[in-house]
Amino acid sequence: MLHWQDQPLSLSTFLGMVIGAVVVLGFILFVVMYLIYFERKVIGWMQNRIGPNRVGPLGLLQSLADVLKLLLKEDVIPAAADRSLFMLAPIIAFAPSFMVLAVIPFSATHVFTAGLNVGVLYYIALSSMTIIGVVLGGWASNNKYSLIGGMRSGAQMVSYEIPLGMSLIGVVLMDGSLNLNQIVEQQHASHLWNIIPQILGFCVFLISAVAELNRTPFDLPEAESELVAGYHTEYTGFRFAFFMLAEYVYVFAMSALGATMFLGGWSGPFLPGWLWFGIKTCVFIFFMYWIRATMPRIRGDQLMSFSWKVLMPLAILNIVITAIVKVLL
Amino acid sequence: MFGFLKGLGVTLSQIPKKKVTLQYPEEKPQWPERFRGIHQFNIDTCIVCHQCARICPTSCISLSGHRDENKKMRIDTYDIAFEICILCGLCTEVCPTEAIQMTDRFELAEYNRDDLYKNMEWLYQNHLFYTKSEPTAVAETAEDTAGKVGDKA
Numbered sequence: 001m002l003h004w005q006d007q008p009l010s011l012s013t014f015l016g017m018v019i020g021a022v023v024v025l026g027f028i029l030f031v032v033m034y035l036i037y038f039e040r041k042v043i044g045w046m047q048n049r050i051g052p053n054r055v056g057p058l059g060l061l062q063s064l065a066d067v068l069k070l071l072l073k074e075d076v077i078p079a080a081a082d083r084s085l086f087m088l089a090p091i092i093a094f095a096p097s098f099m100v101l102a103v104i105p106f107s108a109t110h111v112f113t114a115g116l117n118v119g120v121l122y123y124i125a126l127s128s129m130t131i132i133g134v135v136l137g138g139w140a141s142n143n144k145y146s147l148i149g150g151m152r153s154g155a156q157m158v159s160y161e162i163p164l165g166m167s168l169i170g171v172v173l174m175d176g177s178l179n180l181n182q183i184v185e186q187q188h189a190s191h192l193w194n195i196i197p198q199i200l201g202f203c204v205f206l207i208s209a210v211a212e213l214n215r216t217p218f219d220l221p222e223a224e225s226e227l228v229a230g231y232h233t234e235y236t237g238f239r240f241a242f243f244m245l246a247e248y249v250y251v252f253a254m255s256a257l258g259a260t261m262f263l264g265g266w267s268g269p270f271l272p273g274w275l276w277f278g279i280k281t282c283v284f285i286f287f288m289y290w291i292r293a294t295m296p297r298i299r300g301d302q303l304m305s306f307s308w309k310v311l312m313p314l315a316i317l318n319i320v321i322t323a324i325v326k327v328l329l
Numbered sequence: 330m331f332g333f334l335k336g337l338g339v340t341l342s343q344i345p346k347k348k349v350t351l352q353y354p355e356e357k358p359q360w361p362e363r364f365r366g367i368h369q370f371n372i373d374t375c376i377v378c379h380q381c382a383r384i385c386p387t388s389c390i391s392l393s394g395h396r397d398e399n400k401k402m403r404i405d406t407y408d409i410a411f412e413i414c415i416l417c418g419l420c421t422e423v424c425p426t427e428a429i430q431m432t433d434r435f436e437l438a439e440y441n442r443d444d445l446y447k448n449m450e451w452l453y454q455n456h457l458f459y460t461k462s463e464p465t466a467v468a469e470t471a472e473d474t475a476g477k478v479g480d481k482a
Contacts, residue, residue: 046340050350294340295333 006115020112024101032248033063039289046293073237078142081234085140090235090242093133096126097249104256105181108266108273119180120172123257124165127212130246131157134221137243138231149230153221157212159307164208166315170201170322171261180260188267195262197325201318202262204311206287209254211307213247215288217295220303255284360433365418367434369459370407370452375428377402381420389414407449412442432459 007013037052037060044051052059077086103119106112116122131154138150171194172178175186187193195202211218222230232243259265259280266273298306351358360366377394389410397403420429432455439445 045344045348048343048346048349050348290337290340294336 021102024112025098028098028101028249028252029245031252032245033067035248035251035285036063036066038285039292042286042289043293046290067241070237070241075237075239076234078234080142082140082142085136086234087239089133089137089140090239090246091133092136093130094242094246094249096129096133097246097253100126100253101249101256103180104253105184105260105265106256106274106277110181113181115179115181117177117179120168120178120183120261123180123253124161124168127250127253128157128161130250131161133246134231137235141231141234143234145228146231146233149221149227149233152227153214153231156214156218156221156303156307159304160208160211160218160311163204163307163311163315164212166312166319167201167204167208168261169315170198170318173319173322173326174198180257180265184260184265184267187264193262193264198262198318198322200314200321204315204318205258205262208307208311209258210288210291211303213250213254213288215251216292217298218303219297220300251285251288252281255281255288258284364433365416365431367411367414367416367432367437367447367455368409368420368452369430369432369456370449371428371430371456371460372404372407372449372453373428374426375404375407376426377404378425380423380425381429384419384423386417386419387413387415390420404449407452408446409452410446411437412445430456 040062041051041059052062055062055065077083100123102114103116103122104113134157135150135154138146138148138153141147141150171183174194174197175183177183177186183194214221221227227233232240235243256277259277263280263283264276265280266277268276271279375394377392379392382388382390382392389412390408391410392404392407394402394404416431416435418431421427421431424430429452434455437445
């Protein structure tokens with residue numbers, strides 16, 4: 001039951017899959033709760049504030065209180081909205097964000113990881129599907145601000161998907177595999193994390209990941225100063241919580257992907273694998289919060305050209321250099 | 330590029346610094362000397378000249394008085410509707426005997442509007458709280474008005 005990935009599908013292996021999925025879902029809900037708490041704390045510290053500190057000891061239950069509040073809120077569906085699409089959009093946005101976690105190697109034993117031999121491609125493809133949910137949410141709200149926010153989000157995410165995918169191709173070329181488990185094992189065997197030979201690809205990945213997640217400095221779709229709240233202007237309560245959940249699950253998933261591809265995932269000395277994975281993912285997440293506390297929002301007219309004219313050539317250059325070096329060595 | 334790294338350095342260096350947050354309900358800031366909070370009212374010095382009621386821009390002060398055996402005006406009722414009071418301090422400025430003054434209290438949250446209508450006893454208790462002086466000519470003590478005084482009695 002524990003080694004379901006290298007055995008034919010039977011009832012017991014299927015049961016192992018289901019149990020694994022439920023465990024990962026519970027784990028990810030817990031992680032998202034504390035991602036939000038951690039974000040508010042870190043940004044508070046950087047602004048000389050304490051951050052949440054009232055609900056529970058050290059404010060640890062603040063996110064829980066926020067979630068419960070959201071679930072108790074009235075679920076408003078605007079009269080003029082496209083009802084079925086409006087209800088479908090948060091689901092379409094969230095489902096892929098949870099599905100991408102299937103290929104993340106959390107630990108060296110791969111209990112909760114599908115050994116998919118196109119893992120990287122699977123991740124990129126699924127994370128593109130969230131764009132549909134976002135654009136649908138903006139469209140179905142029947143509200144000009146939601147629509148503008150949704151279109152902006154869609155344009156931005158599509159543009160930054162490309163450098164994101166291309167920055168990962170360098171790693172794939174080096175390790176000769178799209179399987180995330182094998183990529184980690186390669187790094188583990190060679191005692192060299194991919195961030196060192198792939199530093200250019202890593203920089204491109206970092207920038208495109210932040211932009212892909214619609215986080216500051218690329219948070220134009222949710223610019224409160226310009227749009228009301230972007231594509232979730234009309235969303236309330238449970239559905240709004242779903243969008244937020246999708247956003248934060250992606251923060252975790254993107255950080256986990258970065259830690260896997262560039263920082264050697266679970267490989268590391270002394271500590272157990274899952275702890276190494278956790279530490280590296282946390283470094284990534286912390287960096288995103290750090291950027292958020294530091295950078296102002298990028299200007300709208302620079303957003304697209306930055307993706308197409310700066311990141312794209314850099315990513316292609318990285319692929320070319322990687323290919324040449326791989327042939328010569 | 331280096332400016333970007335410099336900015337990151339600035340934000341990171343803030344983390345160990347002392348936080349400026351004040352745990353508000355437990356500890357309060359030092360209010361300025363002339364902070365205009367809600368009023369205190371001294372019953373003994375008021376001469377019922379109505380100047381405060383006249384100058385009040387929102388007409389939130391209503392008062393009445395009578396002439397006692399020494400031909401002195403004594404105050405009977407003095408009410409401030411804090412629902413509409415804008416804490417401008419004009420009543421304090423015009424008061425010839427400084428009977429009405431402002432304190433540094435400002436927390437007046439109530440569950441209904443009627444509770445924001447404060448009477449003379451309440452304002453006088455406020456005065457006692459802030460001056461720590463002995464009540465002199467007035468019969469009302471803290472026991473009679475405990476229901477209206479709140480936690481400041």
